[in-house]
Amino acid sequence: MMVELNHFDAAGNAVMVDVSQKAPTMREATASGRIHVSAAVLAAIEQGSAAKGDVLGVARVAGIMAVKQTSSLIPLCHPLPIAKAGIEFVIEHESQSVLAACTVKVSGLTGVEMEALTGVSVALLTIYDMCKAIDKRMEITDIRLERKSGGKSGEFQR
Amino acid sequence: MMVELNHFDAAGNAVMVDVSQKAPTMREATASGRIHVSAAVLAAIEQGSAAKGDVLGVARVAGIMAVKQTSSLIPLCHPLPIAKAGIEFVIEHESQSVLAACTVKVSGLTGVEMEALTGVSVALLTIYDMCKAIDKRMEITDIRLERKSGGKSGEFQR
Amino acid sequence: MMVELNHFDAAGNAVMVDVSQKAPTMREATASGRIHVSAAVLAAIEQGSAAKGDVLGVARVAGIMAVKQTSSLIPLCHPLPIAKAGIEFVIEHESQSVLAACTVKVSGLTGVEMEALTGVSVALLTIYDMCKAIDKRMEITDIRLERKSGGKSGEFQR
Amino acid sequence: MMVELNHFDAAGNAVMVDVSQKAPTMREATASGRIHVSAAVLAAIEQGSAAKGDVLGVARVAGIMAVKQTSSLIPLCHPLPIAKAGIEFVIEHESQSVLAACTVKVSGLTGVEMEALTGVSVALLTIYDMCKAIDKRMEITDIRLERKSGGKSGEFQR
Amino acid sequence: MMVELNHFDAAGNAVMVDVSQKAPTMREATASGRIHVSAAVLAAIEQGSAAKGDVLGVARVAGIMAVKQTSSLIPLCHPLPIAKAGIEFVIEHESQSVLAACTVKVSGLTGVEMEALTGVSVALLTIYDMCKAIDKRMEITDIRLERKSGGKSGEFQR
Amino acid sequence: MMVELNHFDAAGNAVMVDVSQKAPTMREATASGRIHVSAAVLAAIEQGSAAKGDVLGVARVAGIMAVKQTSSLIPLCHPLPIAKAGIEFVIEHESQSVLAACTVKVSGLTGVEMEALTGVSVALLTIYDMCKAIDKRMEITDIRLERKSGGKSGEFQR
Numbered sequence: 001m002m003v004e005l006n007h008f009d010a011a012g013n014a015v016m017v018d019v020s021q022k023a024p025t026m027r028e029a030t031a032s033g034r035i036h037v038s039a040a041v042l043a044a045i046e047q048g049s050a051a052k053g054d055v056l057g058v059a060r061v062a063g064i065m066a067v068k069q070t071s072s073l074i075p076l077c078h079p080l081p082i083a084k085a086g087i088e089f090v091i092e093h094e095s096q097s098v099l100a101a102c103t104v105k106v107s108g109l110t111g112v113e114m115e116a117l118t119g120v121s122v123a124l125l126t127i128y129d130m131c132k133a134i135d136k137r138m139e140i141t142d143i144r145l146e147r148k149s150g151g152k153s154g155e156f157q158r
Numbered sequence: 159m160m161v162e163l164n165h166f167d168a169a170g171n172a173v174m175v176d177v178s179q180k181a182p183t184m185r186e187a188t189a190s191g192r193i194h195v196s197a198a199v200l201a202a203i204e205q206g207s208a209a210k211g212d213v214l215g216v217a218r219v220a221g222i223m224a225v226k227q228t229s230s231l232i233p234l235c236h237p238l239p240i241a242k243a244g245i246e247f248v249i250e251h252e253s254q255s256v257l258a259a260c261t262v263k264v265s266g267l268t269g270v271e272m273e274a275l276t277g278v279s280v281a282l283l284t285i286y287d288m289c290k291a292i293d294k295r296m297e298i299t300d301i302r303l304e305r306k307s308g309g310k311s312g313e314f315q316r
Numbered sequence: 317m318m319v320e321l322n323h324f325d326a327a328g329n330a331v332m333v334d335v336s337q338k339a340p341t342m343r344e345a346t347a348s349g350r351i352h353v354s355a356a357v358l359a360a361i362e363q364g365s366a367a368k369g370d371v372l373g374v375a376r377v378a379g380i381m382a383v384k385q386t387s388s389l390i391p392l393c394h395p396l397p398i399a400k401a402g403i404e405f406v407i408e409h410e411s412q413s414v415l416a417a418c419t420v421k422v423s424g425l426t427g428v429e430m431e432a433l434t435g436v437s438v439a440l441l442t443i444y445d446m447c448k449a450i451d452k453r454m455e456i457t458d459i460r461l462e463r464k465s466g467g468k469s470g471e472f473q474r
Numbered sequence: 475m476m477v478e479l480n481h482f483d484a485a486g487n488a489v490m491v492d493v494s495q496k497a498p499t500m501r502e503a504t505a506s507g508r509i510h511v512s513a514a515v516l517a518a519i520e521q522g523s524a525a526k527g528d529v530l531g532v533a534r535v536a537g538i539m540a541v542k543q544t545s546s547l548i549p550l551c552h553p554l555p556i557a558k559a560g561i562e563f564v565i566e567h568e569s570q571s572v573l574a575a576c577t578v579k580v581s582g583l584t585g586v587e588m589e590a591l592t593g594v595s596v597a598l599l600t601i602y603d604m605c606k607a608i609d610k611r612m613e614i615t616d617i618r619l620e621r622k623s624g625g626k627s628g629e630f631q632r
Numbered sequence: 633m634m635v636e637l638n639h640f641d642a643a644g645n646a647v648m649v650d651v652s653q654k655a656p657t658m659r660e661a662t663a664s665g666r667i668h669v670s671a672a673v674l675a676a677i678e679q680g681s682a683a684k685g686d687v688l689g690v691a692r693v694a695g696i697m698a699v700k701q702t703s704s705l706i707p708l709c710h711p712l713p714i715a716k717a718g719i720e721f722v723i724e725h726e727s728q729s730v731l732a733a734c735t736v737k738v739s740g741l742t743g744v745e746m747e748a749l750t751g752v753s754v755a756l757l758t759i760y761d762m763c764k765a766i767d768k769r770m771e772i773t774d775i776r777l778e779r780k781s782g783g784k785s786g787e788f789q790r
Numbered sequence: 791m792m793v794e795l796n797h798f799d800a801a802g803n804a805v806m807v808d809v810s811q812k813a814p815t816m817r818e819a820t821a822s823g824r825i826h827v828s829a830a831v832l833a834a835i836e837q838g839s840a841a842k843g844d845v846l847g848v849a850r851v852a853g854i855m856a857v858k859q860t861s862s863l864i865p866l867c868h869p870l871p872i873a874k875a876g877i878e879f880v881i882e883h884e885s886q887s888v889l890a891a892c893t894v895k896v897s898g899l900t901g902v903e904m905e906a907l908t909g910v911s912v913a914l915l916t917i918y919d920m921c922k923a924i925d926k927r928m929e930i931t932d933i934r935l936e937r938k939s940g941g942k943s944g945e946f947q948r
Contacts, residue, residue, distance in 0.1 A: 005202050007288045008211040009718065014689070016696055020658060020715035020737045026494060033298075044163050053166040057370055057488070061377045061549050062233050064490055068545055068553055069231065071700055073280050074287050075220050075693050079700055079713055081553055083494035083583060086483065105494045109715060113294070114287050121279045121298075122231050129232050129272050130165045136271070136303050136314050140191070140279075143298035156294050167402065172373070174380055178342060178399035178421045184810060212689055215804070219693045219865050222806055226861055226869055229384055233377050237384055237397055239869055241810035241899060244799065263810045267399060321518050323604045324527040325876065330847070332854055336816060336873035336895045349614075360479050369482040378549050387858055389543065389596050390603050391536050391851045395858055395871055425873060429610070430603050437595045437614075438547050445548050445588050446481045452587070452630050456507070456595075456617035461610050472610050500652060531646070531844055535707050535851045538648055542703055542711055555711055557741060558650035560641065579652045637834050639920045640843040665930075676795050685798040694865050705859065705912050706919050707852050745926070746919050753911045753930075754863050761864050761904050762797045768903070768935050768946055772823075772911075775930035788926050 007076045016076045019109040027108060027150030031116035032101040033143035035124045038135040042096055045131070055130045056089045056098070063087040063123030067104055070118045080108045082115065087123050100124055101146065111151050117143060165234045174234045177267040185266060185308030189274035190259040191301035193282045196293040200254055203289070213288045214247045214256070221245040221281030225262055228276040238266045240273065245281050258282055259304065269309050275301060323392045332392045335425040343424060343466030347432035348417040349459035351440045354451040358412055361447070371446045372405045372414070379403040379439030383420055386434045396424045398431065403439050416440055417462065427467050433459060481550045490550045493583040501582060501624030505590035506575040507617035509598045512609040516570055519605070529604045530563045530572070537561040537597030541578055544592040554582045556589065561597050574598055575620065585625050591617060639708045648708045651741040659740060659782030663748035664733040665775035667756045670767040674728055677763070687762045688721045688730070695719040695755030699736055702750040712740045714747065719755050732756055733778065743783050749775060797866045806866045809899040817898060817940030821906035822891040823933035825914045828925040832886055835921070845920045846879045846888070853877040853913030857894055860908040870898045872905065877913050890914055891936065901941050907933060 009015045037045070045055045064085045071079040084105035091098055102119035104112040124140045131138065148156045167173045195203070203213045222243045229237040242263035249256055260277035262270040282298045289296065306314045325331045353361070361371045380401045387395040400421035407414055418435035420428040440456045447454065464472045483489045511519070519529045538559045545553040558579035565572055576593035578586040598614045605612065622630045641647045669677070677687045696717045703711040716737035723730055734751035736744040756772045763770065780788045799805045827835070835845045854875045861869040874895035881888055892909035894902040914930045921928065938946045 005206065005211050005213070005288065006291045007213075007216075008206075012206070012211040013718070013720070014212070014216050014692055014696070015718040016699075016714070016716055018716035018737060020739055048163065048166075048170070053163050053170040054172070054370065054373055055163070055165075057373045058165075058172050058233055058377055060488055061374055062231065064488070065381070065546070065549050066231055067490075069227075072697070073220065073224055073227065074284050075216055075697050077287060078715065079553075079711075081555065081583070081713065082490070083552065084490055084492035086487070086489040088487070105492060107494055109713070113290060114283065117283055117286060117298075121283060125272065125275055125279060126232055128275060129235060130163065132271060133164045136306075137316065138302070140275075140301035141299040143282075143301075144296070145294050148294075158295065171402070171404065172376055172380070174383075174398070174401040176400035176421060178423055212686065215686055215689045216693055218804055219690055222804070223697070223862070223865050225806075230381070233381050236399065237395075237869075239397065239871065239899070240806070241868065242806055242808035244803070244805040246803065263808060265810055267397070321522065321527050321529070321604065322607045323529075323532075324522075328522070328527040329876070329878070330528075330532050330850055330854065331876040332857075332872070332874055334874035334895060336897055364479065364482075364486070369479050369486040370488070371479070371481075374481075374488050374549055378547065382547055385543075385547065388855070389536065389540055390600050391532055391855050393603060394873065395869075397871065425871070429606060430599065433599055433602060433614075437599060440617075441588065441591055441595060442548050444591060445551060446479065448587060449480045452619050452622075453632065454618070456591075457615040459598075459614035459617075460612070464610075474611065528844065528847055531847045532851055534646055535848055538646065539704070539707050539855070541648075553711075555713065555741070556648070557652035557710065558648055560645070560647040562645065579650060581652055637838065637843050637845070637920065638923045639845075639848075640838075644838070644843040646844070646848050680795065680798075680802070685795050685802040686804070687795070687797075690797075690804050690865055694863065698863055701859075701863065705852065705856055706916050707848055709919055745922060746915065749915055749918060749930075753915060757904065757907055757911060758864050760907060761867060762795065764903060765796045768938075769948065770934070772907075772933035773931040775914075775933075776928070777926050780926070790927065 022109045024107050024109055025150045027111045028105045029112045029116040029148040030101055030103045030146045031120045032146050033120040033124050034097045034099050034141050035127050036097045036139045041131045041135050046091055055127060059123045059126040060087045062126040063102055063119040066122035067115045067119040070115045074114050077114050078110045080106045082106055087119060111148055113145050113148055177236060180267045182265050182267055183308045185269045186263045187270045187274040187306040188259055188261045188304045189278045190304050191278040191282050192255045192257050192299050193285050194255045194297045199289045199293050204249055213285060217281045217284040218245045220284040221260055221277040224280035225273045225277040228273045232272050235272050236268045238264045240264055245277060256285060269306055271303050271306055338425045340423050340425055341466045343427045344421045345428045345432040345464040346417055346419045346462040347436045348462050349436040349440050350413045350415050350457050351443050352413045352455045357447045357451050362407055371443060375439045375442040376403045378442040379418055379435040382438035383431045383435040386431045390430050393430050394426045396422050398422055403435060427464055429461050429464055496583045498581050498583055499624045501585045502579045503586045503590040503622040504575055504577045504620040505594045506620050507594040507598050508571045508573050508615050509601050510571045510613045515605045515609050520565055529601060533597045533600040534561045536600040537576055537593040540596035541589045541593040544589045548588050551588050552584045554580045556580055561593060585622055587619050587622055654741045656739050656741055657782045659743045660737045661744045661748040661780040662733055662735045662778045663752045664778050665752040665756050666729045666731050666773050667759050668729045668771045673763045673767050678723055687759060691755045691758040692719045694758040695734055695751040698754035699747045699751040702747045706746050709746050710742045712738045714738055719751060730759060743780055745777050745780055812899045814897050814899055815940045817901045818895045819902045819906040819938040820891055820893045820936045821910045822936050823910040823914050824887045824889050824931050825917050826887045826929045831921045831925050836881055845917060849913045849916040850877045852916040853892055853909040856912035857905045857909040860905045864904050867904050868900045870896045872896055877909060901938055903935050903938055
């Protein structure tokens with residue numbers, strides 16, 4: 001089973017795997033995640049988006065900047081010349097949560113799944129940071145890959 | 159309600175809040191989170207921990223290093239002279255998941271909740287990265303603050 | 317005259333000067349700067365601030381994050397535990413420009429003049445980046461220290 | 475008018491724009507800027523360049539290193555595989571200032587205007603830092619794009 | 633002789649040399665280095681590799697992550713899209729030392745010698761850090777390029 | 791013996807050790823190292839130091855900046871508010887090498903040995919980078935702690 005863990009060499013040592021023989025292809029990935037918040041936080045976020053105190057605007061910038069730091073944060077991740085990065089938020093009243101989705105594109109040797117997942121994670125952590133004075137019980141959940149395209153493993157749709 | 163969102167000034171502009179009048183106190187925070195994985199991934203992780211191909215060892219290093227990058231990632235977070243950072247993992251067979259907990263300590267002007275949450279997040283993202291060749295449906299959930307102590311708001315226990 | 321350039325030792329070599337014998341004092345600095353833009357850019361910025369496409373919101377986040385990177389960018393600058401950072405913008409129609417002011421506070425061994433100047437610079441560069449598709453002739457001017465307090469050299473007011 | 479601000483999507487959200495469909499072309503940009511200093515500072519800088527205490531040498535290294543950090547500092551800037559970066563200084567006695575020019579080249583999907591502007595800005599900030607013990611009234615001005623070539627918008631000459 | 637120091641222009645100013653006219657070629661470099669340690673440290677390292685307290689595992693992750701930071705650390709180094717990075721350790725009882733070798737690959741415009749040398753250096757510094765409570769007399773030696781291939785200067789074998 | 795490796799907890803997991811109970815004390819460390827070069831390189835370096843093409847000036851800036859990045863590079867190193875950093879070089883003709891020494895000071899909870907060692911290492915790597923077009927056989931050796939003061943373990947002199 002260990003042969004499947006391709007981030008280790010035959011001796012079991014961690015390695016940034018060799019992608020030098022791959023040809024660059026167009027790749028895209030979307031990841032999503034969610035933060036559950038109190039009613040007071042949800043109201044504050046909504047109010048801010050409409051006018052002043054734009055929590056989601058700050059979180060979006062943080063997430064996009066984090067996409068570009070992915071290979072510095074994740075030890076065995078390859079640096080990639082990111083060609084696009086965007087983050088969308090949806091405020092969901094029924095589940096009292098904010099849903100985030102991050103889409104990243106690149107023409108490169110490896111995929112951008114980790115970049116999309118990192119962008120979502122840091123965007124949601126930023127929401128936590130900005131609202132934690134109101135509520136410390138917020139919870140970040142459902143961080144997952146929604147879809148990816150390009151590369152040897154091809155299309156993936158959750 | 160907006161007055162509670164202390165990361166904005168009176169005009170609604172984002173601001174790194176003034177903590178210069180605070181006295182440094184001993185602060186500690188523990189955050190946790192979880193990644194749900196396939197049976198094959200769980201087996202590979204367990205096998206590696208026992209011998210070669212140590213997924214959790216790499217994820218632990220990534221999480222600890224991320225703790226120190228928190229104020230570079232989260233826009234309005236204060237830089238802090240981190241005094242301790244550690245990450246523990248528990249493999250849970252019944253829920254087919256790995257639970258991560260990150261504890262951070264500092265003697266400083268603000269708390270280390272964000273550092274603990276960031277450490278957990280990056281540790282779990284690293285597990286995702288190292289195992290994604292086997293399974294792309296892994297899901298990161300339940301990222302939350304477990305407890306904190308120190309500072310004006312005092313003790314918090316979830 | 318060279319003795320005044322305290323970033324060099326007696327042999328003329330660059331050095332991060334020794335501040336270990338200083339006691340930490342409360343320090344604050346405000347720097348300002350300006351970007352001259354076309355009428356079209358000014359209109360786009362104003363429109364965005366009121367509703368969607370918030371150029372100044374993004375520039376503010378960039379500036380605050382840059383404050384925290386100052387000692388990584390300026391070779392002989394000491395790392396400091398920044399206690400506050402904020403950026404204000406004023407749109408000036410008569411001069412067709414945006415004025416930025418960055419205020420930084422710390423209780424530390426050296427002042428935060430460079431942090432305030434770096435915050436202003438990166439905020440203005442971000443405005444340039446976001447508007448350069450409309451106008452490449454924008455010009456950043458008047459970056460200067462407005463005031464500082466604390467430390468051996470005491471109060472400075474321009 | 476908002477359609478021209480291409481760093482926002484249709485909903486007005488900041489986005490790192492998609493350049494994945496572009497073909498890489500050779501691009502070059504030169505930006506310049508100036509720092510006005512006191513006579514004492516100018517003398518110290520000139521003396522250092524000739525012998526010991528090389529202010530401009532340190533500022534040049536800082537500027538070149540900052541060119542490579544541009545996409546980490548400017549939120550919506552694409553990371554680029556910089557192929558060349560250089561900074562030239564001219565000491566101007568009549569205007570009592572130091573003029574800096576930064577030239578950057580890349581074969582890439584987007585231009586290097588922001589890299590050149592960032593290199594100039596950090597080089598000038600470094601001069602300020604090294605001379606501020608003599609004079610706090612120095613002023614950084616005239617940061618602007620001098621010329622660029624390559625890419626869809628083609629040649630620009632100020 | 634100065635013409636050979638290609639990191640300076642005709643005026644003697646440091647410059648990141650222009651590689652924009654080069655075509656990308658496959659390049660690989662291996663660097664090695666060694667840390668001499670006490671018998672107690674060597675025993676602790678060996679014990680850890682076999683079971684718990686994996687000094688070399690942590691050092692390997694640190695070295696691989698440092699490979700990706702090379703162009704941020706070495707002023708005139710070009711950023712490169714690293715395609716592979718790995719670090720191997722050999723414990724040598726006779727010389728009472730740990731030998732490290734770092735291999736890096738890229739398809740790029742310049743070679744990866746500096747990346748391999750930086751990876752080795754940081755891996756060895758990490759071993760020093762983790763063992764310095766036992767022994768402060770450890771010594772890092774023999775950091776050198778073992779071989780490189782690709783690029784205009786072609787094959788090099790020490 | 792494992793108890794001595796204080797960067798691991800009882801379960802053998804890597805940890806950034808808890809220094810929160812320590813009181814800050816004045817600490818200083820000096821590390822040194824050496825790069826052996828060809829006669830041609832030594833001549834180029836000497837020539838540059840006297841006039842144009844200042845290899846050692848660039849290497850000094852790189853080393854000082856690296857001192858400030860130590861806790862980002864070495865996984866279990868604590869971030870410290872560095873109070874002083876300087877690097878000295880001695881050109882030695884008999885051994886055909888350049889000797890580097892880096893001294894770092896801090897008032898903090900842990901020592902600055904790793905900062906001094908990292909500063910020396912990156913300064914020497916920068917010399918290698920700038921001279922490698924002339925000679926790829928340069929070798930970095932003798933990186934070691936020369937002395938330290940302050941902290942529980944007190945004075946150390948090699």
